[in-house]
Amino acid sequence: MSQEETVGPLEESPGYVLKQAHAALRTAMEAALRPLGLTVPQYACLELLGQRPGLSNAELARGAFVTRQSMNLVLRGLQDRGLLTRPEQAPHGRALPTQLTPAGRDQLRAASTAVRAVEQQMLAPLSPADQRRLRDHLAACVAALAPTTPAAED
Amino acid sequence: MSQEETVGPLEESPGYVLKQAHAALRTAMEAALRPLGLTVPQYACLELLGQRPGLSNAELARGAFVTRQSMNLVLRGLQDRGLLTRPEQAPHGRALPTQLTPAGRDQLRAASTAVRAVEQQMLAPLSPADQRRLRDHLAACVAALAPTTPAAED
DNA sequence: TGACTCATGTCAATATTCTGACATACATTG
DNA sequence: CAATGTATGTCAGAATATTGACATGAGTCA
Numbered sequence: 001m002s003q004e005e006t007v008g009p010l011e012e013s014p015g016y017v018l019k020q021a022h023a024a025l026r027t028a029m030e031a032a033l034r035p036l037g038l039t040v041p042q043y044a045c046l047e048l049l050g051q052r053p054g055l056s057n058a059e060l061a062r063g064a065f066v067t068r069q070s071m072n073l074v075l076r077g078l079q080d081r082g083l084l085t086r087p088e089q090a091p092h093g094r095a096l097p098t099q100l101t102p103a104g105r106d107q108l109r110a111a112s113t114a115v116r117a118v119e120q121q122m123l124a125p126l127s128p129a130d131q132r133r134l135r136d137h138l139a140a141c142v143a144a145l146a147p148t149t150p151a152a153e154d
Numbered sequence: 155m156s157q158e159e160t161v162g163p164l165e166e167s168p169g170y171v172l173k174q175a176h177a178a179l180r181t182a183m184e185a186a187l188r189p190l191g192l193t194v195p196q197y198a199c200l201e202l203l204g205q206r207p208g209l210s211n212a213e214l215a216r217g218a219f220v221t222r223q224s225m226n227l228v229l230r231g232l233q234d235r236g237l238l239t240r241p242e243q244a245p246h247g248r249a250l251p252t253q254l255t256p257a258g259r260d261q262l263r264a265a266s267t268a269v270r271a272v273e274q275q276m277l278a279p280l281s282p283a284d285q286r287r288l289r290d291h292l293a294a295c296v297a298a299l300a301p302t303t304p305a306a307e308d
Numbered sequence: 309t310g311a312c313t314c315a316t317g318t319c320a321a322t323a324t325t326c327t328g329a330c331a332t333a334c335a336t337t338g
Numbered sequence: 339c340a341a342t343g344t345a346t347g348t349c350a351g352a353a354t355a356t357t358g359a360c361a362t363g364a365g366t367c368a
Contacts, residue, residue: 010205010217014289015179015273021292022176023219024299025169051164058316063164065177068317070355094316094363118299119169125294130287134295135168137288138175140279145178145272195324212346222347224325247333248346 025122032114036107041066041074043115046108049084049100056095083107179276186268190261195220195228197269200262203238203254210249237261 010016029040038046044064048055055063061071075098078084083104086096100108123131164170183194192200198218202209209217215225229252232238237258240250254262277285 010202011293012289013273014277014285014292015183015269017289017292017296018172018176018179019219020296021299022172024296025172028299029169048164056316065173067356069319069357072318073354090316090363092364096317115169119167122295122299123168125298126291130291131168133284133287134291135166135171137280137284137291138168138171139165141276141288142171142174142178144279145175145182145276210346221326223327223349226348227324244333244346247335248331249333250347 025118028118028121029115032118033111036111036114038107038111041070042078043111045071045074045078046083046100046104046111047115049098050105050108050112053099054097056097058095060098078104179272182272182275183269186272187265190265190268192261192265195224196232197265199225199228199232200237200254200258200265201269203252204259204262204266207253208251210251212249214252232258 026040029043033040033043041064045060048060048063057072057075058068060075061068064071064074066074075084075086079086082101084098084100086098090096123134126134180194183197187194187197195218199214202214202217211225211229212222214229215222218225218228220228229238229240233240236255238252238254240252244250277288280288
């Protein structure tokens with residue numbers, strides 16, 4: 001019936017709040033990207049390529065937190081739409097360095113603007129100092145959860 | 155080749171860091187819950203029921219950020235394992251209030267301990283004050299992204 | 309040189325999740 | 339009382355992501 005009858009300690013769990021924030025951001029991003037005909041993974045791929053041209057499929061997969069297979073499907077879709085290009089033959093190993101096409105750069109520009117607006121909305125209630133703090137704290141959490149213990153006790 | 159040659163502004167994007175933190179937490183939770191034979195959605199379901207007994211399928215789905223259909227499958231799995239019970243007939247509307255069994259409570263206790271350890275590890279580099287700040291900031295972000303604009307400009 | 313290891317791209321099969329849809333039960337309103 | 343609206347549980351289909359596996363190319367080391 002009501003949405004906050006008994007506020008259990010669930011709302012106080014850092015993990016739950018993190019998941020909640022992630023879900024809210026993802027939903028907002030989906031809504032912002034839908035008019036552009038892009039999904040969140042597709043946008044992530046474009047954004048990665050815009051910032052680091054020449055990334056391979058496996059590198060893009062790691063950057064977008066998906067498997068190589070999933071990223072491969074994303075890449076094919078974007079390639080079929082003419083937003084990026086991959087050489088037919090690998091210049092060095094087996095990795096195929098991917099590049100954005102001019103159309104891809106245009107799409108990325110529009111998508112990046114839309115996503116940035118969502119981020120602004122998300123961070124609106126926070127002061128610039130708090131925004132930096134939030135980012136740094138999250139980064140610290142990521143480092144603390146890294147499989148290879150950064151500060152090995154042994 | 156290297157993993158942080160040119161640190162683009164990607165690492166500075168709040169959304170990306172949030173996604174990164176969520177992925178790291180999820181991976182760590184999966185690893186912690188695997189020995190107990192639980193997946194993350196299953197644990198979320200148990201935790202919700204432990205804190206708010208009698209939740210219905212739809213309410214659990216909203217709390218775990220999945221669809222009713224997905225939560226229904228989770229519930230069936232846990233029910234088949236004897237961790238929770240649902241009445242065969244709805245006492246009031248169509249909602250079936252779910253309850254943990256003693257076995258479910260035991261499983262929840264073990265899982266909760268494991269997950270709490272992961273959270274502790276994640277928050278280890280942060281002071282208690284910063285932990286509170288992080289939680290409050292994330293909650294503020296969630297509120298700012300809520301579909302119903304809290305401070306309607308119109 | 310030859311054997312070994314590692315990373316990458318790709319294929320196939322499986323799991324998981326979501327979208328769409330429908331019937332039921334209660335509350336609200338005329 | 340009857341009609342409408344909302345919420346829930348459930349079914350079926352499609353879309354998506356994942357796990358497992360394999361061949362290829364490059365580097366390493368005896």
